Structure formats: C-alpha cells, structure tokens
Amino acid sequence: MTLSSWYRIRTLDDGVSRILEAHVAADWRCNIWHVRGRDRDLIIDTGLGLRPIAKDIMMLAERPVIALCTHSHHDHAGGLCQFKTRLGHAAEADIFANPTREATVAHLLEPRTVKKLPYDGFDVADWCYQPAPLTETVDDGDVIDLGDRVFQVLHFPGHSPGSIALWEAATGVIFTGDTLYDGTLYDHLYHSVPEQLCESLRRLRQMPVSRVHAGHFSSFGRDRMQTVIDEYLDGKRSMLCPGQMGGD
Numbered sequence: 001m002t003l004s005s006w007y008r009i010r011t012l013d014d015g016v017s018r019i020l021e022a023h024v025a026a027d028w029r030c031n032i033w034h035v036r037g038r039d040r041d042l043i044i045d046t047g048l049g050l051r052p053i054a055k056d057i058m059m060l061a062e063r064p065v066i067a068l069c070t071h072s073h074h075d076h077a078g079g080l081c082q083f084k085t086r087l088g089h090a091a092e093a094d095i096f097a098n099p100t101r102e103a104t105v106a107h108l109l110e111p112r113t114v115k116k117l118p119y120d121g122f123d124v125a126d127w128c129y130q131p132a133p134l135t136e137t138v139d140d141g142d143v144i145d146l147g148d149r150v151f152q153v154l155h156f157p158g159h160s161p162g163s164i165a166l167w168e169a170a171t172g173v174i175f176t177g178d179t180l181y182d183g184t185l186y187d188h189l190y191h192s193v194p195e196q197l198c199e200s201l202r203r204l205r206q207m208p209v210s211r212v213h214a215g216h217f218s219s220f221g222r223d224r225m226q227t228v229i230d231e232y233l234d235g236k237r238s239m240l241c242p243g244q245m246g247g248d
C-alpha cells in the first residue's frame, strides 16, 4: 500500500481545483476545494484530514492559505487543524474547538468508509478529528479577499446551525457545502433544522448562480441547482426518503 497519494487533485476550468481523499468512500468524502488567488489561496473544507494534506498537495505548503470550513462535521473539518488560518461560523465554534464524535457526527462512520489504514492505530470506531479552534469567525456578508478574487460569506443554517457558503459575485460561482449538493440532503442530523434548510435553499434559488461547487459529488449549473432545490422543497431528497444517494 502506498500512502503517497492519499489526496488527488483535479483542476477545473474556472481556476478552482477539487481535492479528494482517494481512500475514503466516494459517497462519504467531501469535496476539498482549492482556489488559487494572487496574494493567498483559499481552501474550502478539509476532508477527514487523516493524512497531512500539504504533503500531497505541495502548493499548499508553498503559499499563504486561508482554510474555511462550511461547517464542523467530521468529513469537512477533519483536516482543519493542519492550517494556521482557520475560518468558520461562530454558531459552531465550540464544536471546532472541542470536537466529539457525536457533535461532528463521526459516530455515523462505518468501517467501509475508510478503505485503507491512514496510520497505525487508526480505528474508525473511535476516531475523532483534532481540535481546530477558529482563528476568526465569519458571518453573513463578510468578505474573503484573495487579491484578485473576492468571496462573500453567506450564512445558510439548516443542515447545521453554522453552515456557510462562499459566493463569488464576479463569476457566479458558489461553494455550498452540505446546504446543497446533487444527492440526498442530510436534514435530520441532531442539530439540523429542516425548516431553516428550506429557507436557506429558497434564498439560494433566487441567486444568479452560474456554477455550484458543492460539498459532495459533482459540480453543476443553475438549471440543475434549481431542479435539485425544487425536488427537495417538494419533499424528495430528504435523508428521511430512503434509496437516494448522489453520484460522483
């Protein structure tokens, strides 16, 4: 077994790269997004973080990096502790700083979800990510400036109380975390509020989005975004509707 390629990176056509954890199940791993900026780079979500990301993705070791987590769940915030600058929403600051398996929903992990041993002693049955206290909290309307690309924070509670998205008005690109992806939406976790998720998705539906880079699975355009939102608002795509999952 080689661990030299725990992470795989693919650059998309809008200057955005998608990093995946190669040995985490495709229906479980999140998308780790990398945006290269003139003055600094942005990482949106950090995966389970079972191996050092900057070892595989060398440019992360060479450039100033802001890491932002769309929320504190284990599949998004596991690698956050590896970064010096750590942003997230205040509503989940306590979870980032004092993660537990229950609060990060890591207790839902199954043996099948991690396909190779990342390090000696790893056990999916008791793993939890390392504390990653936020160095700065962000809220709706805050701006993250990479020098030549500017992103606005949107607070989209529902999936979790501190779920956020990042919106680039100049291009219409949005990073939605687990608020929206093309799959079954997890709306009944312990701190989910489905009514809030509906409200957040109605707000998102009105936006002049050109491209959705979601928390899981493939990216998609505005028409697909509206279809997926409409299907959710029609009562489909909830985690309470069995038999649905996303594609990759």
Ligand SMILES: [Zn+2]
Residues within 6 Å of the ligand: 071, 073, 159, 178, 186
């Ligand atoms: Zn989540």
